Amino acid sequence: MAHGFERQVHAREEYQRRNPSWVDSVSMYRSLIGKVSTQGARILDLGCGRNGLHGDDLSCVPGAVVSGVDPDPAALAGNTVISHRVMGSGEDLPFASGTFDVVASAWVLEHLDHPGLVFSEVHRVLAPGGHFVFLTPNAWNYNAWMIRAIPQRWHAGLTRRLYGRGEGDAYPVRYRANSSASLHRLLNAAGFKHADLTYNGDPSYIAFNRPLLEASFAIERVLDAWRLRGARVHILGVARA
Numbered sequence: 001m002a003h004g005f006e007r008q009v010h011a012r013e014e015y016q017r018r019n020p021s022w023v024d025s026v027s028m029y030r031s032l033i034g035k036v037s038t039q040g041a042r043i044l045d046l047g048c049g050r051n052g053l054h055g056d057d058l059s060c061v062p063g064a065v066v067s068g069v070d071p072d073p074a075a076l077a078g079n080t081v082i083s084h085r086v087m088g089s090g091e092d093l094p095f096a097s098g099t100f101d102v103v104a105s106a107w108v109l110e111h112l113d114h115p116g117l118v119f120s121e122v123h124r125v126l127a128p129g130g131h132f133v134f135l136t137p138n139a140w141n142y143n144a145w146m147i148r149a150i151p152q153r154w155h156a157g158l159t160r161r162l163y164g165r166g167e168g169d170a171y172p173v174r175y176r177a178n179s180s181a182s183l184h185r186l187l188n189a190a191g192f193k194h195a196d197l198t199y200n201g202d203p204s205y206i207a208f209n210r211p212l213l214e215a216s217f218a219i220e221r222v223l224d225a226w227r228l229r230g231a232r233v234h235i236l237g238v239a240r241a
Contacts, residue, residue, distance in 0.1 A: 011204035011213055018217070025200045025234040026106070029135040032238055033104050034060035036131040041101040044069060044125065045082060046090060046118075047108035054081035067100075069093060090118035098127045109136035115177035119190035126241040132192065134237050139178035141233040142219070143205045147173060180230060187239045195239040199232040 016022050023031075033053075037043065040063040045052045048068030058064045068082035071089045079085055088094040091114055103122045112118050122132050137144055177186055180197055187195045201223055203216035223232050 007207065008204040011207035011216070012202065014213070015203050015217060015220070022201070025135055025202060025236060028198070028200060028236055029104075029106055029133065030057050031060075032133050032236060033058065033102060036133060036238060037061040037064060037102050039063050040065065042099065042127075043067070043102045043104060044093075044095070044100045046093075046103055046105035046122065047111075048079060048082055048085065049075045050078040052079055052082045053104060067095075069095075090121060093121045093125050095125045097124050099125050101127055101130050102133060103130070104133045106135040107137075109134055109177045110173050110175055111171045112177060113174060115182075116186050116189060119177075119186050119192070123191045123241050128241060130241045132187075132237075132239040132241070134235075134239075136178055136235050136237075137175075138199060138231065138233055138235045139175040139182075140231045142231075143233050144175060144178070148175070178235065180235075183235070183237060192239040192241060195237055198236045199229050200234045200236060201232040202234060205233065 012024055016024075033043070037058075037060075039061070041061055043053065043058070043061070043064055043066045045066060045068040048070050049072065052068050053066050058066065065084075066082055067084040067086065068076070068079060069086050069088045069090075070076050070079075071087065073087055076085045076087055086094055090108070090112065103126055109115060119132075126132065177183055183197060184195060201220045203213070203220045205216070207213035207216045220232075222228060
């Protein structure tokens with residue numbers, strides 16, 4: 001079995017072969033952005049980090065104008081895919097009201113200390129009828145339980161060893177906006193009119209060897225049950241301003 005990022009890719013590829021209808025969460029996230037965007041859409045990548053959205057991600061949105069914001073200056077400096085990058089926090093976005101048609105954010109909500117303030121700022125910078133699209137871990141999934149059981153000081157080293165990511169990418173996790181109840185409550189309080197949430201599975205996080213890969217696939221089959229789908233590992237959301 002491969003290690004780090006390659007191991008995760010292998011697990012997802014094998015899972016997709018066994019479950020042809022399955023779509024990985026990042027692809028679903030990009031598709032959701034495309035569905036709510038029109039030609040020339042003004043898109044903000046909230047927490048763009050070192051990668052963020054780029055042309056290949058948004059080929060279904062002709063002429064999209066993408067800006068990125070992140071509080072980490074090192075991450076912004078290393079981002080080569082978004083030309084318009086601004087340093088700033090989600091609690092105080094450095095943009096005028098109504099600037100964007102879409103605000104998109106992946107792997108950010110789980111790190112927020114004050115998600116209610118961030119959601120209010122997202123709502124402010126969106127044009128009327130604009131959309132907030134996000135992808136984040138589900139606090140009710142077993143992966144989140146395991147992460148919370150590990151002392152925060154160990155997270156960076158484990159992230160590097162298990163998933164092949166740099167220590168600078170291992171930000172503290174809070175899980176303060178990572179359940180259906182908390183998301184709906186916070187988004188409603190921020191002024192969003194409607195929010196649709198989708199839960200998606202991914203068996204790659206504990207597939208460190210063949211027995212664990214098979215175990216993770218079995219867990220995904222259990223979570224396919226209608227009453228348990230709300231415990232799948234990822235939450236994807238679309239909220240309308």
